[in-house]
Amino acid sequence: MASTVASSWSFAFDAAETFEKKCSSCHSIGGGDDVGPDLKGVTERRDSKWLIRFIQESQTIIQSGDPVAVELFNKFRQKKMPDNDLAEAEVLQLLEFIKAGGAPTKTSENKSALKATPNDVELGKNLFSGSMRLSKGGPSCVSCHTAGQLQYLGGGSLGPDLTQAYSNYNDTGLSKVLTKITFPTMAEIYAAKPLTNDEVFQIKAFLYSVDKTGPVTAGYQKKFLFLGILGLFVGLGVIDFSWRSRRRKSSRPTAGGKS
Amino acid sequence: MDVRSQISILFHLDKCIGCHTCSIACKNLWTDRKGAEYMWWNNVETKPGTGFPHRWENQEDYKGGWVKEGNSIDLKGAGKFRGLKNIFHNPNLPIIDDYYEPWTYKYEDLFNAPEGNDQPVAQPISQITGKAIEIKSGPNWDDDLGGSPLYARKDPNLEKLNAQEQEDLFKVEKLVMMYLPRICNHCLNPSCVASCPSGAIYKRGEDGIVLINQEKCRGWRMCVTGCPYKKVFYNWSTGKSEKCLLCYPRIEAGEIPACMHSCVGRIRYLGVLLYDADKMKDVVHLDEDQLVEAQRDMILDPRDPKVIYEARKNGIHDSVIESAQKSPVFRFVKEWKMGLPLHPEYRTLPMLFYVPPLLPILGKMNLDVYDTSCADYFSTIDKARLPVKYLASLFTAGNEGMVREVLKKMMAVRIYRRSETVGDIQGAEMALKEAGLTRAVAEDIYTLTALATLEDRFVIPPSHREEALAMEGMELVKPGDLGFGFRDRPERM
Numbered sequence: 183m184a185s186t187v188a189s190s191w192s193f194a195f196d197a198a199e200t201f202e203k204k205c206s207s208c209h210s211i212g213g214g215d216d217v218g219p220d221l222k223g224v225t226e227r228r229d230s231k232w233l234i235r236f237i238q239e240s241q242t243i244i245q246s247g248d249p250v251a252v253e254l255f256n257k258f259r260q261k262k263m264p265d266n267d268l269a270e271a272e273v274l275q276l277l278e279f280i281k282a283g284g285a286p287t288k289t290s291e292n293k294s295a296l297k298a299t300p301n302d303v304e305l306g307k308n309l310f311s312g313s314m315r316l317s318k319g320g321p322s323c324v325s326c327h328t329a330g331q332l333q334y335l336g337g338g339s340l341g342p343d344l345t346q347a348y349s350n351y352n353d354t355g356l357s358k359v360l361t362k363i364t365f366p367t368m369a370e371i372y373a374a375k376p377l378t379n380d381e382v383f384q385i386k387a388f389l390y391s392v393d394k395t396g397p398v399t400a401g402y403q404k405k406f407l408f409l410g411i412l413g414l415f416v417g418l419g420v421i422d423f424s425w426r427s428r429r430r431k432s433s434r435p436t437a438g439g440k441s
Numbered sequence: 442m443d444v445r446s447q448i449s450i451l452f453h454l455d456k457c458i459g460c461h462t463c464s465i466a467c468k469n470l471w472t473d474r475k476g477a478e479y480m481w482w483n484n485v486e487t488k489p490g491t492g493f494p495h496r497w498e499n500q501e502d503y504k505g506g507w508v509k510e511g512n513s514i515d516l517k518g519a520g521k522f523r524g525l526k527n528i529f530h531n532p533n534l535p536i537i538d539d540y541y542e543p544w545t546y547k548y549e550d551l552f553n554a555p556e557g558n559d560q561p562v563a564q565p566i567s568q569i570t571g572k573a574i575e576i577k578s579g580p581n582w583d584d585d586l587g588g589s590p591l592y593a594r595k596d597p598n599l600e601k602l603n604a605q606e607q608e609d610l611f612k613v614e615k616l617v618m619m620y621l622p623r624i625c626n627h628c629l630n631p632s633c634v635a636s637c638p639s640g641a642i643y644k645r646g647e648d649g650i651v652l653i654n655q656e657k658c659r660g661w662r663m664c665v666t667g668c669p670y671k672k673v674f675y676n677w678s679t680g681k682s683e684k685c686l687l688c689y690p691r692i693e694a695g696e697i698p699a700c701m702h703s704c705v706g707r708i709r710y711l712g713v714l715l716y717d718a719d720k721m722k723d724v725v726h727l728d729e730d731q732l733v734e735a736q737r738d739m740i741l742d743p744r745d746p747k748v749i750y751e752a753r754k755n756g757i758h759d760s761v762i763e764s765a766q767k768s769p770v771f772r773f774v775k776e777w778k779m780g781l782p783l784h785p786e787y788r789t790l791p792m793l794f795y796v797p798p799l800l801p802i803l804g805k806m807n808l809d810v811y812d813t814s815c816a817d818y819f820s821t822i823d824k825a826r827l828p829v830k831y832l833a834s835l836f837t838a839g840n841e842g843m844v845r846e847v848l849k850k851m852m853a854v855r856i857y858r859r860s861e862t863v864g865d866i867q868g869a870e871m872a873l874k875e876a877g878l879t880r881a882v883a884e885d886i887y888t889l890t891a892l893a894t895l896e897d898r899f900v901i902p903p904s905h906r907e908e909a910l911a912m913e914g915m916e917l918v919k920p921g922d923l924g925f926g927f928r929d930r931p932e933r934m
Contacts, residue, residue, distance in 0.1 A: 428532030429503075432539045433496040434578055435595045 195272050197279035204266060207358040211280055217261055217355035219254065225281045234273045239265045259350050264366050294353050298387030306388025309381055311337070320375035323385070326367075328402065330392035335409070336402035341367070348386070348393035356386050443718040444741060444752040446761050447629065447649035447792050448687065448902070449770045450701075451710040451780050452622055453890060454798040455851065459620035461485050461581065463700035463709075467624075470688070470699045476678025478543035478568040481580045482685035483700040485622045488835070489596035489610065490583040492621075494539035497671040498597040498784065504533040505669030506632050506787030507725065514725050514788055518666040519636035528638060533666045541578040543568040569677070586618050593618075598834040606828055614811070617826035619798045621835070622708070624700060625672045625685035626783065626791030627651050629716065629739070630725055633684070636667030641682075647909075648713070648902070649792065650687045658682055669787040693904040701899065710893075712768025712900040713761060714775075714792070715741045715752055725788050729838040732785040739790075740775045743768070764902035769889055770794065777886055779847050781836035797832045797844060799851045800825045822848045849876040850886070857883045 208217035224233065228250070236243055236251065240263040243251045268276070298306075308314035311332060312322030323329075328337030329344040351359060359365075360382040363372040377385070467483040486492040500506055504518030516523070518533045546563035554561030567574040583592035589611065599607050609615050627644075631651050634642045641657035642664055644650070653664070653673070658681040664673040665682060673684045688698035696702070701709040716739045724735040741748045743765035752762055765771065773796060774780035780794030802821040806812070822845060823829065829848070833841040853869075853876035860869035873883055889897060 425527075425530060425532045428530075429534065429536070432536055433491075433494070433499065433502055434538050435491060435495065435591045437591060 195275055197272075197275045200268075200272070200276060201279055203362075204364055205276075207362045207364045208261075208263070208355065211283060215258075217351050217359065218258055218263065221280050222283075225277055230274075230277060233277060234270055237266055237273050237276070238268065241265065261350060264364075293383055295348070295356075295383070295386040295390035296353070298383070298390065302384050302387040303391045306384035306386070306391075309385055310388050316375070316381060317378055318375045320372050320377065329389060330395060335405060339402070344389060345392055345397055348389045353386070353390075356389065357382060360385060442741075442748075442751045444715050444748060444755050444757065445649065445718050446647065446752070446757050446765065446902070447714050447716060448627070448692065449649075449712060449714040449768070449774070450624070450627075450687075450793045451770045451773050451796065452793065453708040453710070453773075453796045454619060454621070455796060456706045456708040456890070457485075457620040457622060457798070458706045459485055459487065459585070460705050461584075462703050462705050463622055464580075466699040466703035467685075471686075472683075474676075474678075476676035477674070477683065479537065479540045479580075480674040480676075480683065482672070482674075482683075483622065483624045484580055485584075485620055486581070487584050487586060487593075488619050488621050489589075489593040489599060489831070490586070490618075491592045491595050492623075493541075493580045494535045494671050495578075496595060496597055497535075497669075500669055500787070502533075503535065503669070503671065504666055505671065506667075506789055507630070509726050509788070512726055516632055516636055516667060517669075519632075519663040524636060524638055524663050528661060528663075531662055531666055534662055535665065535671060537569070538578070541580055541582070542574060542576075544574055544576055547573075586616065589616075598831055601830055601834040601839065602828060606830070610827075614806075615826050617800060619800060619827060621783075621795075622700075623670065623672070623783070624793065625651060625687070626670060626789065626793040627687060629718075629736075629790035629792060630721060630788065631668075632787070632789050633664035633668040633673050636663040637661070638663055645689075647904070648689075648692070650689050650692075651684070652686055652689070653682055653684055655679070655681050655683075669784065669789065670791075692901055693906050695901055695903065697895075697899045697901065707893070707898065710769040710773065710889075710898045712770040713743075713765040713902045714768060714771055715743050715748060715757070715762070715765050717741055721790070725790065729786045730840040732788065733781060733837050733840065733843055736782060736785065736790050737775060737778065740771070742775070743771065758903070758905060760905070761902040764900050767900045769893070769898055769900060772885070772889060777850065777882070779850060779886070781843065781847065783836060784838070785836075786838035795836055796851070797836055797847055798827075799848055799855070800827045802826070822852065846876075850878060852876070853878055854883045854886050854890075858887055 205221075209219065209221050210216055212220065212222040214220050228236075232243075232248075232250075240251070244255045266273075305314070309316060310323045310327075310329060312324045316322065323344070324332065324337035326338040326341035327344045328339065329347070348356060360377055361379070363369055363376070463483045464481055464485055468481065471482060472478070472480040481493060484493045492498065497503060497505075500517060506517055507514040508517045519527075519531075544565045544567055547566055548563050550563050551561050564573050565576050566572060583589065586593055594607075594611070599610070602610075610617065627650055629649070631642070631644060634644060634651060638661050639657055639659045641654045641659070643652060643654065645652060660675065660680045660682065662675050662682060664684075665671070665675055667673075668684075673682050675682050688696070688700075691698055698711065701711055720735075720739045724732070724739060727735050743749070743752075743762055749762055753759070770780065774794050779796050781797060782791040782794055785791070802824045825848075829841050829844050830839075832844045832848075833839050837843045853872040856866060856872040857869045857878075857880070859866055873880065878886070
């Protein structure tokens with residue numbers, strides 16, 4: 183987040199760089215629809231006031247029931263676009279950049295997950311679950327995400343469940359998202375420790391295989407609660423046993439019982 | 442020879458009337474503070490009875506004191522490994538019900554009650570919670586055998602007696618009790634000091650008083666378990682432990698400790714003893730019945746030139762040696778061998794000694810007369826209502842001969858004085874001879890027992906406080922700067 187704050191304060195606002203950093207993983211300019219819609223001609227299609235607000239806080243607009251926004255949201259599989267901490271003037275510059283046609287769109291160099299071998303899937307699973315480290319040192323996906331039937335307790339629950347990520351983002355979208363991670367929470371973490379192309383492919387392959395198998399109801403939360411309660415009682419039992427010879431009652435003689 | 446000085450105390454139980462004045466003096470002076478309401482650094486117990494806290498002598502429950510381990514000793518309830526293992530949960534602590542829940546009364550109810558048909562009463566309220574309570578126990582709940590079927594019968598010392606002897610104690614015509622005033626024993630081998638994980642408890646080098654440094658105490662409460670006499674108390678308000686400090690601020694000013702000064706029966710004696718600390722290691726692991734004798738052997742004669750020489754070498758001031766020569770405790774304990782420590786089997790070498798009480802003899806119904814007369818006075822010791830076995834369990838770890846010896850001396854002095862003043866009995870010479878006393882010694886015992894003045898009973902060594910203060914650079918401390926409590930408030934308060 184610090185970097186976005188810093189950029190909004192910098193005097194030399196670079197629209198191209200901002201687009202590359204914040205938009206390009208989901209949007210193209212003239213490259214066709216991706217995770218989000220193609221932005222070519224967007225400045226003619228939509229009113230610029232609406233655009234500025236949407237770029238700044240898309241979810242608020244969708245929740246306010248704006249018909250265009252809701253339609254777009256549904257059309258693009260309800261993927262939420264992160265809010266952007268950009269000033270109005272900066273957004274205008276960005277729109278200018280889009281109007282001018284932007285930079286030439288780079289085509290993804292990553293292979294489609296459909297070409298993955300079972301070995302790739304296995305490697306992807308290892309990378310996802312952390313049994314193999316990411317080569318640049320980024321944290322494993324499992325620390326925040328879960329996908330499919332992953333170990334006994336699944337992965338982390340801080341980030342969303344990625345079981346259906348493949349069908350949500352499609353192959354190229356996923357490649358982009360993983361190559362250049364822009365989600366606000368993740369961006370900072372992976373900025374200096376990006377994934378390599380091979381890793382992107384392997385993780386993609388794993389997510390594809392998980393998606394293909396279909397959704398699972400693993401009930402991780404219930405398991406977690408159950409294990410927690412069980413652990414509590416086992417712990418109390420161990421304490422009770424360790425100090426079994428402790429003084430249990432007062433030695434004050436009482437008329438009722440013996441002391 | 443490693444000569445040390447110790448301020449030592451003697452309680453003459455034959456003179457104790459069980460009035461609790463000592464307890465009140467101590468309470469008013471030291472423990473009427475918040476968190477200390479339940480503490481009685483000085484308390485008076487009726488024996489047989491459970492005492493305060495209830496059944497404190499039952500070390501299988503409270504795990505206090507030392508136990509013999511081959512040629513050494515080990516703490517029963519704490520120590521290095523056991524203490525560390527239980528540091529966050531000491532399983533042997535007394536709970537408030539073992540002491541009692543301290544209470545006061547809502548006295549304002551007496552004045553503010555609305556007019557009615559009944560007399561207003563002051564309701565008891567807990568000094569811990571402030572709420573109304575039903576009083577279930579107190580620090581001397583079994584005073585004067587109150588509730589004896591419940592309390593006196595649970596006295597741990599009775600376990601040494603057989604069933605018949607126990608039953609005899611509770612027959613109406615044989616019913617008996619004695620008083621046992623207790624303060625901290627300021628032991629030579631204190632188990633509270635040994636069990637403290639913070640190193641907050643220490644035995645003062647100059648006079649052997651055992652104190653808790655309130656700044657260093659972390660409230661682990663291992664000392665509460667460690668002390669077999671249960672004379673270390675935990676203050677729930679300050680989160681630190683406290684104990685009897687033998688009124689050291691008074692002693693340093695040449696004053697008599699409050700409990701002793703206020704003693705109505707004049708049973709208390711205080712004076713310096715010199716002892717040989719080198720012998721300690723060999724003494725503490727001896728068999729139980731040898732402990733009292735061995736502890737007595739550690740005490741040195743302050744008139745012996747060799748002892749004086751060694752004492753001076755150890756930095757003991759001449760005025761302290763002089764004070765030791767006049768010590769009444771030395772006379773009772775070492776010279777006359779009449780002072781016995783309480784429960785020596787805990788191996789802490791307590792430096793508070795007791796002269797056991799000479800109790801009424803057992804009578805029998807003779808032609809409708811309750812007859813207590815008997816031909817031979819000495820045989821009465823074994824006919825005393827409280828069996829010698831019971832006293833031996835209290836004072837000599839079961840060595841009955843030692844108790845009998847003391848009782849014989851007391852009896853001999855009685856017979857001797859009766860023959861002197863009334864002249865109606867014979868055999869004083871015989872009695873003295875059998876007790877191993879001469880007329881002169883018997884006279885001395887009588888004088889120090891019955892006629893002693895304040896100066897005879899309390900020989901307080903000069904503390905040379907001026908030297909100590911100068912050493913610490915505190916010459917400019919003004920009156921009122923020192924006292925019990927905190928100069929810097931503990932954070933949690």
